[in-house]
Amino acid sequence: MTLTLENISKVVGSEVHIHPADLSLAPGTMNVLLGPTLAGKTSLMRLMAGLDAPATGRILWQGQDVTGMRVQDRAVAMVYQQFINYPSMSVYDNIASPLRLQGKGKGEIDRAVRETAEMMKLAPMLDRKPLELSGGQQQRCALARALVKGAGLVLLDEPLANLDYKLREELRLEIPRIFEESGAIFVYATTEPEEALLLGGNTATLWEGRITQFGPTAEVYRQPADATTARVFSDPPMNFLSATKTGDRIVFGDGEEVAAMGALGRLADGAYQMGFRPNHLEIERHGEEVMGFDTTLSVTEITGSETFVHLDHNGARWVGLIHGVRELEIGAELRVWLDPAHVYVFGTDGALVAPASYAQAA
């Protein structure tokens, strides 16, 4: 069961919602669509489901063209951010409803409902009404309804966004297991990079209606193909600075100059955009081969175990994530350090020139 999108696009009026895209999802894979609101995640899912017709291109399911086929006639299930259950029906009847619509026999329905309820930890609550359940259980019920049909394609559109933080953590941990048991292709839309990492599988990053990269999740994270992907797949946002390499020196946009150390020394002369993740910024110097920058501290945020420092670096805002709790004075001058092994180098057009060398080794 493979889902293939060929040159799929979506246009509404004069607005392009999805630029022509090719994507192939392998059988039994978890696929994350990662991007901010309005990046096109829901539009893409609706196209995959057959809820919307594409402006161009074809959708193939197991090699068969299903482009014009109604969603009812396809083996697709979708779960939305807002849990949708029938409030007047019991949990049992909610889970059974898609099978009843398919005209399945009583025995078969009963078996499937109980099996799915077991998997979703709803077995003790089958007689209750959805509104008597907690938010997390309501969403489990909606998930159970999506899974019970044994659909080959399960689309989850930010399914945990309306849940409490801790419930989200709990369900997120279970979703990979549920997915593995179902054997279906899962497509999971999220705005949160950390969620994508926790889910694993493959990730497609989306930005302004374009798929910027698709590959194994950890690989997209560590080796983003361009600056846009790196930005989408970084929370807090990746920090950027413009730089020019000449000989064995690198001059940053503001005139700061350092020796071209480590992998940066192997770059061809020219202009670049350099990016690094907040957790790689250091406020103490570790080692000789590090680059130093003068910044001003504008805000600190303490999480209990870590400190986020928001810094002004010549008009640009940087974020650093520092281990431990640091009491730093707002407005203070702060010299920060960066290991060249943690620097991603992009061309001025945004295309990746060299991934951070630590990520290549990983």
Add this chain to the structure above:
Amino acid sequence: MAKITLDNLAHSYLPAPAGEEDWALKELNHVWGDGEAYALLGASGCGKSTLLNIISGLLHPSQGRILFGDEDVTDQPTAARNIAQVFQFPVVYDTMTVRENLAFPLKNRGAEAGYIATRVQAIAQMIGMEDTLDRKARGLTADAKQKISLGRGMVREDVNALLFDEPLTVIDPHMKWELRTQLKALHHEFGHTMIYVTHDQTEALTFADKVVVMHDGRVVQVGTPEELFERPAHTFVGYFIGSPGMNLLDAEVAGKVAHVAGHEVPLGGTYDAPGGRVQIGVRPEFVSLGDAGLPVTVTRIEDVGRHRIARLDFEGTALNAVLPEDAAVPGDNLRARLAPEAVSVYSDDWRVTPQSRSEEAA
């Protein structure tokens, strides 16, 4: 600005509350310091919204008093309390421009036109909406509308307090950073008393000077992010803060040692044998893998980007460890070491203070 005193406060939604479970908010005495930034953190249904509604005057408490400064405001309606509120979902006037929306609270109070113009400009800059000031609010994204709500909440400088009820729920992760940083900067600059209700630990910890953690209608701990992280007063705080939360293991404790399923775990302090259900708690950040400690097997390794989470099994009990980004995936005959100074002892869910402990004596 004013300090806010909760005096013997309690609330039940029932006319004649009998047992303890009938109280949505159990008896509470607390002073919110003038000009401090607080977060009120807890899961759905913990009583945090009840408490916020009592402070704002939307709800009259069943028992006790609430004071702004020295004035008893228990019987005052919301309008008389001179507070600003921002809710979970945007409250904006669609037919008004962004500028008119922001100016509304000032106009309402008869502020002078020049002041309004300056103030609106400053707020628009803060929320990054200077370019859309003359657009009608209708048709803006939920994101943008919520920014207007935040801006309107902060436009008045003379309020007693600013109350935020899950204000960033509908905001994209990247924008969350920006808005939170701006709220924080604003607090630093103007020193409003702020109370920020959320179920999201990152928001609570990064925003607040002090976090008030609620569980089951009760305040279980008030502390700085560091205190909540390092010395959770209740197992709920250990579980709820941190991702993953604190590891808890049933134990017998005597002197400087805990016995966990026949294994010895050294402690950082000395304890009398505590009564009730005794557990030891240690955060995953203080569990390291090596050849000494509790025997464990690895269930799963999650790559979260900046670190890895090792899901471990210790003789049938789940145990989590946070490993550095570049940590090697450990092999066989693995043991988990719990850093003694980071282990807390709990008796019936409440933290037991050790008789002697260097860091706490200091």
